[in-house]
Amino acid sequence: MQVQKRTGGKTPVSSYRRTDRIVKGDQGYHFKTREESLMGPFPTEAEARYELNVFIKIKQVEKEFGIFDASQIA
Numbered sequence: 001m002q003v004q005k006r007t008g009g010k011t012p013v014s015s016y017r018r019t020d021r022i023v024k025g026d027q028g029y030h031f032k033t034r035e036e037s038l039m040g041p042f043p044t045e046a047e048a049r050y051e052l053n054v055f056i057k058i059k060q061v062e063k064e065f066g067i068f069d070a071s072q073i074a
Helices: 045-065
Strands: 003-006 009-012 022-025 028-032 038-042
Touching: 022 045, 028 045, 038 045
Parallel strands: none
Antiparallel strands: 003 009, 022 028, 028 038
């Protein structure tokens, strides 16, 4: 197992690995959000990965600027 040095010890690199959020279905490729929603379909895995990266960047900007989904207001 590959390890990466950290202050105070070693942690396996695999502990940093994200779960694969790209899934293939009958209609094409989708990506999963943290809320377990499926986004897509996309014709190729590469396009699904690209759109996932765009989705993540949008969420980061929303968090940075305090933007939230208005549908979450009760």
